[in-house]
Amino acid sequence: MSKILKLTPRRNFLFGLGSLAAISAVAISRSFNNNQEKKALDNPERDFTVSQKLSLKQRAAQKGLIYGTASTKSYLASDPAYMAAIVENCSMFVPEWEFKWTAGDAMLRPGVDQFDFTAADWIANFAATHKLLLRGHTLVWHESLPQWFKETVNSENAQQLLQKHIQTVVKRYAGKIHSWDVVNEAIEPKDGRDDGLRITPWLESLGTNYIDLAFRLTAEADPKALLFYNDYGLDYDTPKHEAKRTAVLKLLERLKSNGTPIHGLGIQAHLSPGKNKFNPEKLRQFLQDVASLGLKIMITEMDVADQELPRDIELRDRIIAGAYEDYLSVVLEESAVIAVITWGLSDRYSWLSEFQPRSDKAAVRPLPFDAQMRRKLVWNAIARAFDNAQRR
């Protein structure tokens, strides 16, 4: 119990990362004074033009792909222009808060025996009304857990808690969900275990089998939904990302060989150009390895952190759009990739403004539309990647 209470909340963890990032921001802005570095990331001649007047979802659909975004009831219900842009551009929707145990202003699990579906139902209705495919995000995560959970969970009651949560939530939306992120972010090589599993309340109370169990319970409660394992830190050519790719692959292999009902891997793709080296070959190989297990792949939370990029908006937007197109043109070569989701649609609403703000206080610009709901080069970059993709 005490160990669980000592777990660092995500917010602090990210602020922790934030301060580390602030230190490396100094290093990076130094390197941006170095023209060579800047040239490597920016090409003022780069072409981001697109042909035809089609939305992102139409361009994706032409290739048998899905494009979607994440948001919350709070933003959608108070912002008709934002809602309209989502409906115009997206064919898939992910609730950023409402299907979690608790997040933002949403509280699905107010108590050990309590469920409050008001906000989650609103999201399910919104998706149905606008014919958006709906993702369930997420059932089992070490973050966004209510205080009562942390005070209650132990090895005697954890299985029952997991079972009750999954059966109740998944059954309620059964038939309405395209895919569930059944387990989110369960790998953390730096926690030091041989299997790379993150040390979480679930692992500590149930052992390694909590992952298999979660997938089996979800499959029983909604046999039609696709079941995904979702994680971040898989994108770059760094020892950290390499270790994560290896551990995720090992986990997926184990789940498949146990006969666990898993259908895909969600790659979050929170990118940070200028900070990490992108190696298309390594990413391609990883995607092939995942696909060879018979799994689908979705890019589930794409955005580009600009915390360490130059302030100049034209230059910054070009670098960000370049990072999107470079990444997507590699992942869309793999036919197992079925969808691309950005973690928000407009810079008006991005977790990065709060979690990874710029030290110069300039607004972050991680998404396809700016804060005034005007299309940015990122929109073009995504459109181009869809236009150039092979048909599925």
Ligand code: 9MR
């Ligand atoms: O964007 C989400 C933010 O609004 C929430 O406060 C936070 C905690 O629930 O989660 C953010 O989304 C995360 C996602 O659920 C899992 N991958 C990382 C995302 C960004 O932190």
